[in-house]
Structure formats: C-alpha cells, structure tokens
Amino acid sequence: MSEKTSFAQALNSALDHAMADDENVIMLGEDVADEQGGGVFKVSKGLSRKYGTSRVRSTPISEQAIIGAAVGAAITGMRPVAEIMLMNFITVAMDQLVNHAAKLRFMSGGQTSVPLVVRTTTGAGVGFGGQHSDMLEAWFAHVPGIKIATASNPADAYGLLRSAIEDEDPTILIENITHYGMTGPPAEPGYRVPLGKAAIVRRGDDITLVTYGRGVGDCLKAAGQLAEDGIDAEVIDLRTVSPWDQEAVLSSVARTRRAVIVHEAVRPFGAGAEISARIHEELFGDLAGPVRRVASYASPVPFAKSLETAFLYSVADIVQAARDTTEKKADR
C-alpha cells in the first residue's frame, strides 16, 4: 500500500473494482476494449479481458450513440461508464446529455434514474490545439440534473469515479490530459470521494484559493510562494464543480476574508464567475477585497508552444492575484 500509483492506474482500479462489485457496471467508448488497446490512455486496460466484451464495449465513432446507449441502459438500472475520448467531442453528444440524461428523472416525475458516468479528458499544454483542449465544465454546471467533477490526484480519481458510478444521477468526470502520468498514494478499495464535497488541501488563514483539477497543484505551488511573503493561503479543491460545496468555500472565506478562484477554462462566463458571485452575495460585508479570478486567456487554444503558454494561466498569475487581493485590503 505504500507503492505509488498513477492517475491512469487509479482510474483503472476504480473501474476494475466497480465492475467486480456490481455486474450492472458496464463500459463503452471508442477503443476501450483490449483488442483495441484498452483505451487510448490505457485507462480500461485489461478490463474487457477480465469482464468480457459484452460488458466492456469498443464502439463505432458515434458519440451520440454512445451516450444514448448509456442513457438507455442506465434507465433500466445498469450503471454505464461511457468514455468520450476528448472533451471537445462531447459537443456532438450534448443533446443526449442535456436534453435526456440530465432531465429524464425530472420529466418522468422521478420514475427513471439515469445513473451513468461519462469519463472524458482534455486540457491545454500538450500541443493538441483548438479542437482537442477545451474545458467545458461551466456548460454542464449550468444544467440542472447533471453533476460534474474532476480530481486532482490519483486517490481522489479513484474515489470520485467510484462515487460517481454508485451515484443515482448522471455525472461527468473530467480527467486532465496532463495528469495521467502523475503518481501519488493509492486509494483503499473502500475509499470514496463524496460528490459535492470539497477538500481543504492546505490550511491557511490569510486567503482562500478555490480551485479544482489541474489548478490544485498550481495553487499549492502558489501557496508555497505566498508563504515566503508571509501570506498563509488556504487551498480548497472543489472536486465537484456542480453541485459545488458552497459551505466549505463560504466558511473558509468567512475566515480568510479574501479569495482567488483558479481554473483552466477561459475566464468569461466560466465556473469561477458563479463562485465569485456567490461569495460576494453571501459574504459582502465580510470581505477585505474583491474576489479575484485566474483563468486562461479568452481565445481558442492555440497550437504553437509560445501561444499555448500565453493562453494558460500560470502559477505567477495566481501569486499576483493573491497579492493584489491582500494589498487591496491594506488600502482600505
């Protein structure tokens, strides 16, 4: 148990254990079965050999049919895990997710649950350019009935995926493409990350950095630099973007009186806007300065390295925003 595990291995174990525990768990997606390589990021490696190609199905290139099949199976009580290779490809399956998966419980008056999971990956920084790198969590956060989450370390990836599979509602899990090789302590098979619950990954008293996914590592780095200036930052990993843990965030910020929200998605109309708006709504009189947001530049994701770097926010941006916020307070 002291061995380290990679993000990809953690996901693989979560799928493996979930399939072993519950025969209603099935998988489908492009190239996910072993004959097709066990997933292009090897997350489903070995699973079709172990559980058969009836339960682990490589699909045609047909994302609407993939999600639709998952929806149909889910309302009969199965727990499908569908893989959409890259998040941008979810754009061809929005109807099944938004008009169907998210709404069938409500529109049926509670008669049909849609306990499906969509795993997908994305992220800038690997040179995949404009159509393979987008972070679209804010779209789904705006859709009542669906949940969206993303892990920042292998153990949480395990725990979130298992929780999502066991959850009665449709959940989208975003895996950051830069994370697969990241290693960390493995999770026990019983480990679950409850949906909707944030984790305080660093305690601090002077400012709250609210983030998720890739932002967690960056915020921890920023917190280290801020500590050198005597600024003691608390770092919150939301883990679930929607529904998000308002209580954890608000109680932290009520104490620190300052907050910076960090995410990889472009800033305008991103998830950070809701979090910022809520903090101001609830803690207006208590804040020492405005909540800041650090996010990527509002353009499509560029190809050339120099531009991709200009696109992505940096740790320095977080540090700067945090300093601005704390200085603002000194001004008042």
Added chain:
Amino acid sequence: MSEKTSFAQALNSALDHAMADDENVIMLGEDVADEQGGGVFKVSKGLSRKYGTSRVRSTPISEQAIIGAAVGAAITGMRPVAEIMLMNFITVAMDQLVNHAAKLRFMSGGQTSVPLVVRTTTGAGVGFGGQHSDMLEAWFAHVPGIKIATASNPADAYGLLRSAIEDEDPTILIENITHYGMTGPPAEPGYRVPLGKAAIVRRGDDITLVTYGRGVGDCLKAAGQLAEDGIDAEVIDLRTVSPWDQEAVLSSVARTRRAVIVHEAVRPFGAGAEISARIHEELFGDLAGPVRRVASYASPVPFAKSLETAFLYSVADIVQAARDTTEKKADR
C-alpha cells in the same frame, strides 16, 4: 412610420432588407421557405417567393448539416442566416458552432471569417416543457470567437439582426418565444443596434437593473413598482450578452452603487454570474451592497402551469431583490 410592428414582422423586414441589399445573404432552416409555410413562426414568410428557393432553403431535419452548411458558405464570403427552430435543438449542432464557427478565424490565423448568423427561439411560459424552453446563452458566452445577443423589442430585433448579418463574426440571436406577437415602433431601414453595446432603457439613480431579452419588460415593470417606494431604478438592456457592454454596466453601477441582474436562464453558472463577478471585481469599494441575481429555478422546465410559474422568476422577485439590495445598504 407611426404604425406599430410586431417582433416577427420586424425580423422578417430585417431579413428582407438584408437580402435585398446583399446577394450574399442567404437563409436556411427547417420549413423556412414559403412552400413549407415561411417558418413555423412565420419569420421568413414571403422571402423565398421574393428571393427564390436557392437563397431561402428549407432543410431536412439535420441541424449539424444546417450549421455546417452555413459555416462552409460563410467562409467563402456568403452571409448565411441559419434558423434553429428551438434553442434546445442547438444541442445537436454544438460541434459545428463551438469547434468550427467560433474557431476557424483563429485557427486559420485570420484567413477565414465566419460571418454567419444563427436565429433561434426559446423561452418558458408557453407549456412546451423540458426539452423546448431552455435558455442557453451562458454556454456560448463562454466560447471565445462567437457572439450572442437577444432583443427586447421589435425595433431592436430589426437592428440587431441587421448588425449581426453585417458582422464578420458568427453570432447567435435568441428570440424569446413569448415575444413574437409583441408590437412596438418599427425601425427605419438604416437602424442598427451595434453588437456589444447596451441600451439604458430607463434612467435612474438608486439601483441598476441589468438584463436582456424578456427581462427588460419585467425590469421596467419592477422599476415602476420600485418608483412607488421612492426607489429610482436604472434599467440596462444588454442586448449583446457576449461580448457584453462592461463599460455601460460599470459606469451605471458606479453611480447607483447597487445592482440586480435578471435573466430567464437558471441562476447557477448563468450569464448573471459573470456580470456579478465583474461588477464586484471592478467596483468592490464603491458598492453599497452585494449585487443580486434574479433568475429561474434550478430545475428542468416543468410542464404543468403551476410548476412552470414556480420555475420562472417573477416581477415580484425583481422588486424584492432590489429592495433587499437597497435595504442592505441601510444596514451598513
């Protein structure tokens, strides 16, 4: 010119005049030609008879093909106006809009423009239920490269549509399904509503109500009620949701020190969050109280009248939020 015109007629005139002025303007969508009724809301009535079915094309039920064809034509320099009958159907065409229309200019290094317009309608209140009523403007506002706008009266509908057609970038125009019959003064053929520019539709000093589309009428009603309490509300019609007129909003709120944002879309992660976050970011020290948001209930749109009414925000909600904001100030 003193005659009143309906919203639908205004849109029809805008299309008519644009097609007369520029032969690159074409239309496509389900049932838009006269043989198929001139559009299910009659917005394109008479146009195929006038300009021919080569320029005004009824399409198969194929939203990906509709938007794709518009994208292809646009990059050759045509100015296609595509109709997506109801906004929820845009979910099957997200790829063409988000991965292509929004990005081709950037990804081509500026070689190809995508001057297309997508007209679509939606809105709760007419009993169309969960899959025909969603307001999805926040999704597109989060996509750099695309613009999204919506009018609140017939003349603006004319002016916005004409501007959008003449614009070099892809623009989505949302028509509220409850608006088609609304009448108002017609626009002169030269009238344009510049994209990205808000209108102050009521001047006031005590609070700024920021809204668009259906919210404008409701905010004006609320402003009337607030006036009875001695609260003088300014009402801003954003008209373009993205890119939005930050200057107009910020300079108004800088003066009134209070703001309420109103939209029909559900509140969480809606467009109001960005506006709220920006106001706080820019005017933190000047605000008399937190910016409030009034929006619809975070559920799918229900069918039964009693539930649909519970879903939609009401004028009373706006009044209440405005009072809360002004009272909050008294407290401090």
Added chain:
Amino acid sequence: MSMPVSPPSLGPDLARTIYRKAYLINRTDERFRAMLTNGELAVAYYPVRGQEVIAAAAMAALRQDDYLVTTYRGLHDALAKGIPSRLLWAEFAGKRTGTCKGKGGPMHITHPETGVMVTTGIVGSGLPIANGLAMASQIRGESRVAVASFGDGASNIGAFHEALNMASVWKLPVIFLCQNNQYAEHTALAAGTSVSRISDRAVAYGMPGIFCDGLDPASVYEAMNEAVGRARAGGGPTLLEAGAFRLLGHIFGADYSYVSRQDLHAAEERASMAKLRQWMIERQVRESDLERIEKEVDAEINDAVAFALDSEPPDPDDIRFDIYATEQAA
C-alpha cells in the same frame, strides 16, 4: 392500399386486441382535440389520426415488459403499449396524478410498468436510447426487445444513422419502427429526404429493411412480429417502415392547406375507422364484440377525462423534487 387476408397468426383474438387499441387511440385523439377546440384544455398536441393501426398492430406484437421509446407524436404508441388512460390523460392535462406528476407533459410520457421508458421531443434522439435498452437486455441475457418509434423526417438526422450502425454491429434486439406519414412538420417527404422508402436505408447498415402497409393490421403485425422474433432470437435489429398519411396538420391548430382537399379526402377514406371495422368483421370478429369493445373504451375514456379534470395540479413546491435523486439546496 389493399387489405389482404392475413396469415393464421392474426386470428380473431389478436384482431380484437388490435381493434380495441386502434379504437382507443382514435377516440382519445378525437376527444383530446375536441377539448382543445372548446378550450377545456390548452396544450401543444401532435395528432395521431391516420397512424392508429400502426401503433395498435405493432404493439400487439410486444410483451408488456418489452421496451418502447417514442416521440412527441406518441399518444397512439403510449396507449397501444398499455399505459392506463387515466394516467395518460392526467399527464396530458398537467395534473399531479399523471404518469409524470405533471412534470413531463404530453411530450415526455414515461411509464416503466408498461415499458414506455422515454418519450422525447427531440427528433431522432430516441433511437440511440432504444439501443441502450436493448443492450441492457442483451447483457443481462433477457429476451426483452426494445422498439424505437419515430417519423420519416427523423431518418435524416445524425442520431438515426449512429443508432442503426451501432445496433447492427452489436446485433442488438431492437426494432426501428419508422412511421412514415409523408410529412416532417410542413415539409413533404421528397423535399427533405433522399429516398422515398425509408426502409431502403437498411442496406447501409446490413440489416433487414421491411416496408409494411400502416393501414393494414395484418401487414403491420406480421412485419413487426417477424422483427420482434428475430430480435428475441439474437438475430439483431430491423428497420421497419410503416406507410401512412398524416390526416391533420403537424400540431393541433396548424395550417394544413398545403395538402389538397382531394388527396386528404382520399387518405381519410382509406384510413377510416369504418373501414377498419369492416376489416375486423371480415376476419371473423363479431359485430357484437366490436360494439362491446367500443362501449368499454368509451367508458374508459369518459372515466379518464373525469379523473384528469378532477385531479389537482402539482403543488408549486413539487418543483424542488426529482431534479437529483436527493434534494439539493436551490
């Protein structure tokens, strides 16, 4: 359209069942439209007149536990699959006693007990979902089949294509039932569709493509029965097209002047209930049986209408529930 003598499998018992369903559909549709006309109800409604026999005969080939996914124009399918009239009427009227507690409405009827799993308002989206139902049955080794009912216009949308290809590759127990009523909203078939027979598209998926006469109970029943049998036996999917003609405008109240009075009268004549009645009598169904069925159905509808009108609308507070499995803070 001729009405050939049916093979023995469609005997009087089955014929009676089909007549009961068809009559129920026909009367329900008419009653509903009458109530819309006189203002007792105000709901977007997609009439099913002209397609009664398709639903009645096709669903007669299914078991109660077989799955169905249908569309906004789905009253006939839902009734034929067996949803109790009271529940359906109450949902159409937006009442708390309806199948979906008034939350879904006519476009989103769901009733798992009778296998009606999804009714969708998005053209074509039911087909991929039907695959999922069929896949669940296949994985579990059940003999249940899934049916996706959809229109001719829907065969032009991407979801149709993806669903048929996937069903073929996986040999799913699913029947794609295309009710070709010649129109997609106000667009005639040829103006939007590159083939005149939707079932010809089956070639592109390596699956059987069958056309049947949607006015002939035997033609529909036999074709459906064969497709269902193949699916249950592991033989994979079928694209089954039933020819019909939409006898009313797309949606209640819509213009329908684009069809000539003459063509319409001829179509109405072909699809008349009197003709169906005559067909039943030729199939050895007794006149007295038909009369009994009609009486029973009329009473069922009266009862259902009264039930729906008497029922309470949802409480505004109901909106808080059924969004997620556990209630969330707003």
Added chain:
Amino acid sequence: MSMPVSPPSLGPDLARTIYRKAYLINRTDERFRAMLTNGELAVAYYPVRGQEVIAAAAMAALRQDDYLVTTYRGLHDALAKGIPSRLLWAEFAGKRTGTCKGKGGPMHITHPETGVMVTTGIVGSGLPIANGLAMASQIRGESRVAVASFGDGASNIGAFHEALNMASVWKLPVIFLCQNNQYAEHTALAAGTSVSRISDRAVAYGMPGIFCDGLDPASVYEAMNEAVGRARAGGGPTLLEAGAFRLLGHIFGADYSYVSRQDLHAAEERASMAKLRQWMIERQVRESDLERIEKEVDAEINDAVAFALDSEPPDPDDIRFDIYATEQAA
C-alpha cells in the same frame, strides 16, 4: 490489387503530375517522421503512408479554385491540393510563417488560395462544411466543386449521414471522398462499421457510390474525374471510396502490433513507391523525368524544412488577434 492500363485521359503529363504529388507526400511524411524520431520536432502527427496515391490522383482531377475540406490525417491532401511546402512545414513546426501563423497547427491547416478551406480534428465534421462550400458555388452559379476527405470510421458518425442526405436533396456539387484505410484509430473496420464497403451506403442517399483502388492512380483519377465532372455539370454529389491500408499506427508513435507483420509487409509491398515508379514507366513516363521530379521535390523539402526551422515562433502577444474580426478587450 491489379493496375490496369488506364484510359487515354490519364496520359504522361497527368501521370507526371500525380507522381510529383505522390512523391512529395511520401517524402514529406517520411522526413517529418524522421524529425519526430530524432526530436527535432515534437508534434502530434497522423502519418499518411499508404494513402499517397489517393490524394495525388484525386486532387489532380481538381482545379486550384475547387474547395477541399480535410482532416487531422491531411498532410497528403493538403500537399496534393497545392499548399506550398514552406507554409505547410512552418505551420507543422508551429511557426509564425506557417499557413495559420502557428495558431492552427497540423490539425487545422487552412490555405484558401489553394482551396484548402478547413482541416478539422473532429471526425466527420468536415462533410457538412463541404456542403456549405458547394452550396455557395451553386448559389453563385460557379463551376467550383467541393471535396470532403474523410476516413472509413467517419462514415459512422451522424454528420456524415446528415451531409450526404442534404447534398443529395439539394444536388450539391460535392464529392465525398472516403479514404478507407481499414482502421479507425485501433478499431478494425468490421468492429465498428456495419458494411464492408462504405460506398454501398450511397444507396441510402440516392447518389452514386463508387469504389476505386487507392493504390492505382488511374482508378482513383478516373473515378474522381467522373465525380467532379458530374458535380460541375449540376449532376449532384458522389460518394467515392478509395480502398487503402494504413501502413503505420494511428498516430506517430502509437502501437501497431495488432496488425500481423505478414499482412503489413504485403500491404507495404503493394503500396511501395518502387511499384508506383514502375507503373509510371509503364505509362510512358521517362525514367529521367521521374529522376528530375524527385530531385526537385527533394530540394523543395530541404528548402521548406530549413525555412520552417529558421522561422520565428509566434509572439505571445499574437494570441490577442484573430479571435474576432476586431480585437476585443480581454
């Protein structure tokens, strides 16, 4: 696959043109992979080895102002359509001097001067866009045609279906060129596709479906020429499938062990440049001409590589431009 004597339309001039294109593609692909191997470049790259002749011969049937939409696996198409090597190499290397100023990269090559309007990374999405190009030509009364190039796996996605139906109904001047290389990523054709010949799907759209041998310049050229001629003459779209075999893994560096060495060697043999050379010589192209072409092309590539390597990367500030027509506040 046999290489029959071609009809007179493919004479020595055209043969030389095709050879030049094919050789350029083959050498560029090889050089690019060599540079990836030795670390001079680090880019996601989808090799085109085995599909050189399809692009070379198909694009030889087009005019420069005809439109092309291709995919991530599009190096061959882009070169064959005529994009200057320098611009292409510079874009692949992420330089400011590239076709797209380094903003697009290899997956998004655009060069309107040579008709390369869109290169998409989304499977199938190019087909609806090609319709739009063709529609523009049709409305303007031009004789330009549009070509959508895509893979076998793409024929299973919804956009393919919608595009072919629309093109047929509107008789658009578009050619759907399916390069069937037997694989979609790591999924073999039969594992994902319900037909073994993609061109058989044309029946579902009432359009001609033609299969040609993607290793035979004459077979490809003749089929393409016929389709282009039909499109220019107002005869509507064609689904043209060119048979091939992907000679390398899906993406540079990907596992390809799932194809047996034996099958792979046989396929490599069939698709060897030596064989193409031999074919040229049989077509009365002189050895000395081939040598001259090869020398010129080798020099062109050397020049382009040097140009790309010497060019500057984009300035970080360039990100602000080309998002909207007029620069916006961030």
